[in-house]
Amino acid sequence: MQMWRRLVAGSLLAITLLTAACGGSNEEPAEVPTGEVSFKKHVQPILLRNCVGCHGGSAGLWLDRYETVMEGTPRAPVIIPGDPDASELYLRITGQKQPAMPIGGRKLRPEQIETIRLWIAQGAKDN
Template sequence: MKRNPFFTSSLLAFATILPSVAANPDFKTTVQPILEANCVRCHNQSKVKGGLRIDTYEKLMEGGDTSEAVVPGKPDKSELLLRIHLRPIDEGVMPDEGKALKPEEVTILDAWVEAGAEWPEGVTLTERKPEMPKRVAMPTKIPSSNSEAAVMLDDLLQRENTGRGVITTDVISDNAFL
């Protein structure tokens, strides 16, 4: 079997980079989004499921009804990690509402606790809801030709790109690509 050298080298590079990223995850860019998207919905100031709040570091360290949620430096003693490692059919698996965490999210949380569960001072987590895509204004008339359809589509894309801050360039001829 012939192997693609680009694929092999990319895989090797990824395999060497991933452990260093996961070894010391940045709270704001990796840990916080996971907790806000998957945990804060049920463990916050207004909804304290299982006696556990995770919206602030202090509340997370207080733990829940059963035990300490996170023990910095000790993933095997951290109930939060034990629960996210359970199979979806197991009792007590977290999150119990919605989808299970992705394997890379579990790895990040494991590494975060192992590295000491650092949490920047003053950070309070809030529920992160999935962004709903903005509705695109559709043309109100049916184009009478392909060229009219192309112009309408170009106008629509230009409006959307401008609204999102995308910088576009002028159209160039096909010869310029050759």
């Protein structure tokens, strides 16, 4: 039992250190960011927590990293920088296009949707 506790404690420490070394956690913003929206700081945590469970490659769509988000699917991009209303991802998370995302999951909170909209409107930069 003692060895199991050490293993768990060591694993938790390693995860904490790796998270800190990678520049933060997967905590989602509680509010819409002001100023420039950062993919890594603001958008990626939302996608990792709410989208990657299904879009970690299914149907050719990966939403885990900036490069794969911008790559879109083999059929088409999902982000049109500067134009949320033409971006498939935005249309799906707002329910303007069916099937609305996430399928079978909780709808994103309004501040999460607005964060993604702002990021796309600001040019969907990797900052």
